[in-house]
Amino acid sequence: MTDEVLVDRMALPRPDVTVADAEEILLAHYGLSGTLAELGSQQDRNYRVDTDDGRYVLKICHAAYETRELEAQNAAIHHLKSKEDAPRVPNVISTNDGREIVVLTVRGQGYQVRLLEYLEGQGLTDLSYVAPASVAALGALCARLAQALADFNHPGLDRSLQWDLRRAGPVAVQLLSAITDSAARDRIAKTMVMAVRRLQPLAPSLRLQAVHHDVTGDNVVGHRDAHGRTIPDGVIDFGDIIRGWLVGDLAVTCASLLHQADGDPFHILPAVTAYQAIYPLTDDELKALWPLVVARAVILVASSEQQISIDPDNDYVRGNLDDERAIFDTAMSVPFELMEAAILKAAGVDVAAWQSSGWLQLLPDIDATGIAYVDLGVESPHFSAGNWLNADVDWRLLARAATDNGAAATRYGEYRLSRAGLRAAKASATCALHIDICLAAGSAIAAPFAGRIGWKDQHLTLSGDRMTLHLDGLDLSVEDGAEVAAGDSLGVVFGEASSLGGLRVQLCSVAGLEPPLFATPRQAAAWSTLCPSPSSLLSQGADAARLETTELLSRRQAHLAKPQKNYYAAPPQIERGWKEFMFDVEGRAYLDMVNNVTILGHGHPRLAKAISAQWLRLNTNSRFHYADVAEFSERLAALAPEGLDAVFLVNSGSEANDLALRLAKAHSGARNMLCLLEAYHGWSAASDAVSTSIADNPQALTTRPDWVHAIVSPNTYRGDFRGPDTAADYLGMATPVLEAIDAAGEGLAGFIAESVYGNAGGIPLPEGYLKELYAQVRARGGLCIADEVQVGYGRLGHYFWGFEQQGVVPDIITIAKGMGNGHPLGAVITTRDIAESLEKEGTFFSSTGGSPVSCVAGMTVLDIMAEEGLQENARTVGDHLKARLAALIDSHPIVGAVHGIGLYLGLEFIRDRTTLTPATEETAAICDRLLELGVIMQPTGDHQNVLKIKPPLCLSIESADFFANMLEKVLAEGW
Ligand code: PMP
Numbered sequence: 001m002t003d004e005v006l007v008d009r010m011a012l013p014r015p016d017v018t019v020a021d022a023e024e025i026l027l028a029h030y031g032l033s034g035t036l037a038e039l040g041s042q043q044d045r046n047y048r049v050d051t052d053d054g055r056y057v058l059k060i061c062h063a064a065y066e067t068r069e070l071e072a073q074n075a076a077i078h079h080l081k082s083k084e085d086a087p088r089v090p091n092v093i094s095t096n097d098g099r100e101i102v103v104l105t106v107r108g109q110g111y112q113v114r115l116l117e118y119l120e121g122q123g124l125t126d127l128s129y130v131a132p133a134s135v136a137a138l139g140a141l142c143a144r145l146a147q148a149l150a151d152f153n154h155p156g157l158d159r160s161l162q163w164d165l166r167r168a169g170p171v172a173v174q175l176l177s178a179i180t181d182s183a184a185r186d187r188i189a190k191t192m193v194m195a196v197r198r199l200q201p202l203a204p205s206l207r208l209q210a211v212h213h214d215v216t217g218d219n220v221v222g223h224r225d226a227h228g229r230t231i232p233d234g235v236i237d238f239g240d241i242i243r244g245w246l247v248g249d250l251a252v253t254c255a256s257l258l259h260q261a262d263g264d265p266f267h268i269l270p271a272v273t274a275y276q277a278i279y280p281l282t283d284d285e286l287k288a289l290w291p292l293v294v295a296r297a298v299i300l301v302a303s304s305e306q307q308i309s310i311d312p313d314n315d316y317v318r319g320n321l322d323d324e325r326a327i328f329d330t331a332m333s334v335p336f337e338l339m340e341a342a343i344l345k346a347a348g349v350d351v352a353a354w355q356s357s358g359w360l361q362l363l364p365d366i367d368a369t370g371i372a373y374v375d376l377g378v379e380s381p382h383f384s385a386g387n388w389l390n391a392d393v394d395w396r397l398l399a400r401a402a403t404d405n406g407a408a409a410t411r412y413g414e415y416r417l418s419r420a421g422l423r424a425a426k427a428s429a430t431c432a433l434h435i436d437i438c439l440a441a442g443s444a445i446a447a448p449f450a451g452r453i454g455w456k457d458q459h460l461t462l463s464g465d466r467m468t469l470h471l472d473g474l475d476l477s478v479e480d481g482a483e484v485a486a487g488d489s490l491g492v493v494f495g496e497a498s499s500l501g502g503l504r505v506q507l508c509s510v511a512g513l514e515p516p517l518f519a520t521p522r523q524a525a526a527w528s529t530l531c532p533s534p535s536s537l538l539s540q541g542a543d544a545a546r547l548e549t550t551e552l553l554s555r556r557q558a559h560l561a562k563p564q565k566n567y568y569a570a571p572p573q574i575e576r577g578w579k580e581f582m583f584d585v586e587g588r589a590y591l592d593m594v595n596n597v598t599i600l601g602h603g604h605p606r607l608a609k610a611i612s613a614q615w616l617r618l619n620t621n622s623r624f625h626y627a628d629v630a631e632f633s634e635r636l637a638a639l640a641p642e643g644l645d646a647v648f649l650v651n652s653g654s655e656a657n658d659l660a661l662r663l664a665k666a667h668s669g670a671r672n673m674l675c676l677l678e679a680y681h682g683w684s685a686a687s688d689a690v691s692t693s694i695a696d697n698p699q700a701l702t703t704r705p706d707w708v709h710a711i712v713s714p715n716t717y718r719g720d721f722r723g724p725d726t727a728a729d730y731l732g733m734a735t736p737v738l739e740a741i742d743a744a745g746e747g748l749a750g751f752i753a754e755s756v757y758g759n760a761g762g763i764p765l766p767e768g769y770l771k772e773l774y775a776q777v778r779a780r781g782g783l784c785i786a787d788e789v790q791v792g793y794g795r796l797g798h799y800f801w802g803f804e805q806q807g808v809v810p811d812i813i814t815i816a817k818g819m820g821n822g823h824p825l826g827a828v829i830t831t832r833d834i835a836e837s838l839e840k841e842g843t844f845f846s847s848t849g850g851s852p853v854s855c856v857a858g859m860t861v862l863d864i865m866a867e868e869g870l871q872e873n874a875r876t877v878g879d880h881l882k883a884r885l886a887a888l889i890d891s892h893p894i895v896g897a898v899h900g901i902g903l904y905l906g907l908e909f910i911r912d913r914t915t916l917t918p919a920t921e922e923t924a925a926i927c928d929r930l931l932e933l934g935v936i937m938q939p940t941g942d943h944q945n946v947l948k949i950k951p952p953l954c955l956s957i958e959s960a961d962f963f964a965n966m967l968e969k970v971l972a973e974g975w
Contacts, residue, residue: 643831727772893913
């Protein structure tokens with residue numbers, strides 16, 4: 001078939017077969033009747049048919065398509081059905097008289113009709129975000145399909161199809177005539193020429209086989225995995241099946257992924273890795289992949305434009321056009337060479353490092369070994385207290401080092417902290433692909449290799465054999481266009497005599513490309529193959545140390561005992577914090593929304609200074625007499641309600657609760673303790689005994705010791721009784737437990753509970769609950785312990801202590817976490833009388849509890865909290881954030897409720913508003929997606945379906961809004 005015939009065929013509008021016509025066809029040939037709904041198609045007319053017995057797809061295509069092409073589609077389906085590892089495909093349904101294809105006419109037009117089973121499952125196209133796991137699964141599906149079709153043959157496979165990427169060039173030329181916007185037409189044409197030019201030398205080695213050639217989000221169906229992500233496992237629509245380039249098949253899939261890539265072409269890489277693991281492509285095929293993706297993008301845009309011109313009412317085509325333009329723009333946003341390098345790396349092919357043998361020194365008069373390389377990375381000692389946010393900080397540090405040393409330089413491949421954007425949904429370009437040198441103006445600069453000079457806008461290029469040197473900041477002594485030999489003078493460093501000048505050095509192997517100075521972490525490895533290190537022109541030390549995040553994780557997992565888990569399957573390596581932000585070693589800034597320990601925020605300079613000064617002066621134990629321990633215990637006692645004025649200083653929440661339990665037992669003389677279900681109080685033997693959360697310990701409910709008596713937690717959202725007025729109902733459920741304790745005659749030592757239901761996601765207790773329960777406990781001689789480790793100390797904003805909300809005063813308060821802002825610090829505050837009961841068991845001593853350093857840490861935290869108004873901030877920012885989160889309930893069915901108060905909030909995800917089925921897997925996936933968007937968030941609660949929102953109390957309104965915006969984005973786009 002000639003390309004003209006092909007294009008004529010492309011010019012066909014969809015068959016003129018109405019619903020009524022289709023109903024008639026179904027009844028006459030298949031004996032079926034049901035409800036019909038049209039499905040989108042570019043050139044066929046497809047109806048979904050819902051009958052009492054099942055769902056089908058009626059496919060009507062033009063007679064212009066040869067019957068053997070349709071026979072090939074059916075044969076491929078039968079072939080795949082016979083293969084064990086092939087993806088799911090729909091059954092072909094025969095007519096009453098056993099035919100799989102019916103040839104018929106409607107109003108004088110000839111058509112061919114088929115009926116297929118409707119393959120159930122989740123599609124990928126409706127999602128505007130496709131998770132890397134889904135991208136990989138699509139690549140794997142494409143590979144399994146191609147592998148299963150490798151031995152499939154049929155005469156109908158040798159056909160002319162506009163989508164056949166072997167003919168992309170001529171087909172594009174034919175289609176372009178339909179595009180009226182000449183600028184767009186030129187751009188598309190130029191792009192196709194570039195793609196074809198790269199394909200030509202590779203074409204002879206590209207393998208041919210039967211390929212589906214349309215494994216796109218539209219044509220796959222899948223299931224939801226344990227994280228709520230769609231994993232495609234079935235394929236529909238064999239309309240483009242052909243004997244074609246194997247790698248062309250993957251190119252079609254990759255191109256389709258680009259419209260959900262948010263502009264990042266690297267989004268396709270997990271598909272390439274997954275494909276390669278199943279059905280490996282050759283190096284030439286991998287090199288052809290990106291040019292084929294680009295060619296496909298061109299054909300998609302051009303053909304939709306053309307189709308619109310002949311079938312202006314086709315909403316399906318019109319709707320696709322925006323997607324196709326996005327695919328084209330994303331494909332063209334990076335150089336071909338970059339994607340080639342990225343694809344090869346993703347496929348596990350070693351891309352040889354650039355060898356620069358025989359290059360001369362760029363700075364012949366400078367002893368390169370004397371250059372001071374300035375650390376501008378995330379862990380640099382030059383940075384503290386956010387000073388990297390000052391404009392030009394890197395340059396100023398460089399100039400200072402040069403003043404001290406004569407010459408100083410930045411490092412190639414360093415992830416620069418100063419470039420880490422705060423509150424950014426996308427990772428910033430932080431990785432330096434160049435080196436800046438600060439040195440004496442007038443220093444000589446020589447050509448390290450032979451080449452031709454280019455000089456434009458004060459920017460010099462020296463284009464040599466396969467490499468271009470880019471320089472800025474020099475006073476040129478050669479002419480634009482001149483040819484120079486290695487060692488020839490290029491000029492001197494610009495600037496007045498005896499001043500310092502700045503020289504920027506970069507290499508790039510792509511001729512004519514103006515490379516970026518920095519790359520994003522995701523693109524850094526690929527860019528570094530195109531822009532190798534200029535260290536061979538300077539000296540060793542010019543390269544930043546390689547990051548070892550993965551190796552470190554293995555080392556951690558080898559030696560840190562297994563039960564001490566880490567957040568995230570692939571955790572970022574966090575090495576710096578500042579206020580409510582954390583930074584990984586690649587300079588990605590994350591908004592830390594879970595850190596209930598660091599209440600002041602990270603990296604507080606005043607706290608660091610106070611602790612450091614105390615360390616230099618004295619650190620010892622509380623058996624010595626020193627001012628800090630007297631002062632700190634006095635201040636803590638003053639914070640507690642009247643009468644609670646005896647303070648024990650320990651090191652953690654577990655220790656504080658352990659001691660509180662001992663006090664209750666010692667004071668009451670009894671051993672039975674009452675606690676709540678779904679609670680966590682610590683890891684030590686006693687605090688663990690009263691911890692009932694099955695999320696922390698799945699065996700918790702069956703392994704509690706006999707002195708622990710857990711009562712139903714008053715979960716006013718999903719518990720047996722719902723709403724704020726349920727205290728009496730929940731207290732009623734506690735009665736049998738209390739009665740059983742009474743019946744045993746052993747008495748009650750006490751009751752321990754968080755005064756806001758923290759572990760379950762910050763759910764307030766029903767009104768009056770603690771008042772009545774405390775009374776019942778006290779009536780039995782027991783003590784009431786308020787675990788304020790998480791919720792107390794100002795976090796609730798409206799209250800300093802959680803128990804204030806319930807209008808009660810406990811007998812014992814336990815605190816930890818925030819009181820040291822991360823320094824190990826805990827305390828028990830109780831009455832003198834209760835405290836002294838412990839004397840029966842001897843004295844109390846904790847070696848480091850209440851040490852001078854700990855006391856200084858604790859007091860400085862209190863000072864800063866007061867001076868920076870952090871409790872007030874928790875109230876105002878918390879109220880604002882809660883209102884933003886509450887607004888999500890109306891627009892997103894998965895959002896069940898917002899619990900909590902101040903900066904202790906919980907967002908509960910559910911699958912159904914009636915049954916309140918917890919959306920556990922979805923919550924995990926949402927947390928992973930939030931990490932990609934620069935937010936640290938984790939699930940909590942027995943069902944792990946509540947976001948635990950407990951950021952540093954210095955959280956700004958902008959940060960609260962950023963969190964709410966990112967959450968909204970995830971809920972809208974998918975995860
Ligand atoms: N009580 C509560 C309510 C807690 O949340 C925690 C810690 N998550 C603890 C006690 C134990 O504190 P630590 O980890 O400091 O021992």
